[in-house]
Amino acid sequence: MAGTARRDRRSARVPVYTYVPDPVLPPVSVLRLDPAAFHRKQPGEHTHDFPGLAYFERGGGSLRSGNREWLVEAGDLYVIAPGDVMGMGETAGLEHAGGIAVFFTQDALGPDRPGAFLSWRAHPLLFPFVGGAATGALRLKVPEADRAGWLARVRAIEAELADRRDGYRQAVLAHLVLLLVGVSRLATDVVGDLRLNDESLLAEVFTVIERRYRGRLSLSDVARAVNLSPGYLTTTVRRMTGRTVQDWIAERRMTEARRLLAESDLGVSEVGRMVGFTDPGYFARSFRRMHGLTPRGWRSAGGAPRRPD
Template structure:
């Protein structure tokens, strides 16, 4: 799992962005417990992608925001993009027995809305919409379901590890089943979130969704939602861990990846369709985000059937 670290201000936690390698499926499953890759150097941080931390047995602690939560049997932490995780200590998970699952919206298939919009419109992603407004959502898996949860995550991990023929479809199926289970556990909480949804973020994402194929700046988004650029910047960063411009770029990259994977359009034409009139600037931006050129990304992903 390769990530890029950004730290906009010295007094704010860093944000990590997932950078999949060419052809990589953006889903990861890892053990949380003795022997996990955790040491005292792990800082307070946030991710701009969602995750789950599930513990079938008690033991260890999870640091979310400024809280230290002692893990109980059946604990499930729903980690939204932008949720701040506290600085990890070397012995936090020494006695824990759990799994972490991380993914991007793209992993749910080519028909998933743009990543930033998906958290509000995809029924399986709504438990992740709260962002930095609250700490990571804590749910409890009933005792009679814990064996099934463990088996499902282990099967997901096995598919990702061995990559047998058809593993992409198998991983997607296991992930969807996990998210269905999360949604059922979170039904009451999700209802509250729907009633108290972030109206400003909804407006911002709607503007981006409608206008990302054309030139679009922070000032133009701010004018469309009728607040100052400075206020918009601070609010969106606090709630999601990203700037408005980063969300615009993310939406454009989601569409660019789709066009690269399923069409034979020239690279320059794809760039123009996603808001980059200059082909060179499109290629540089794509390379900065993905660590490879649009041409190489297309070759890897078309060969893999995406």
């Protein structure tokens, strides 16, 4: 994975990769899918807690996601949702394939980014990703006439991240938006009126989290709200998304905490209280465990406004 992502072993079924944001860099990463990369490490089954795109300019081998296996062909675009389980297919490895992948977090879409995963259905740039958690990645085909331009967009993101010239952060995010516009246009006819397996349950879970993450909220609270046992709810949500209910609560709280630290002058303790932490010390420890920096360190590294607590 790219430098801002690490492997997370919290899932018992398959490895889960989680995105570790850097306060200085935009929350976007690019990974080359070339013979050298596949020779170094053949990727086994794994999943991500963030969305991604994998575009192949050269075919070869096969990929498996959910209950489907695809032969990889030139022009293939895989829209990978949080929770999709990805792996090598049974047809010879991917050493002869070639492409490039882009990973990002919803923070990249600015202040209008949606909260709960299933609310992405209503977002003009994120709706193609909602088909993943229960059914496997969405496979699209980039028309041959558009492939050079598509690859140029992704390489523009890669170049900006590598060169880091003045304004590169804004350039990366702008290129990402253009890329997602292209994905949405390709997906419009394919996704249509897509319905997820057990969508209503996930919708209830994320609605409860969205409504109550600013206060005291536990797995038992969510389970009680959706009339299920904590054990059954944990198993179901992990199977469908690759993460636990507690993981999603923590992620929602930290997403809002990052936003408040970057966009407001609220004190760190106040930020913690606003996202459900009554103990400032526990908030600081939790933030550092997820981000590798304290909330103050994050704010300082990102150059956000601050005031004393």
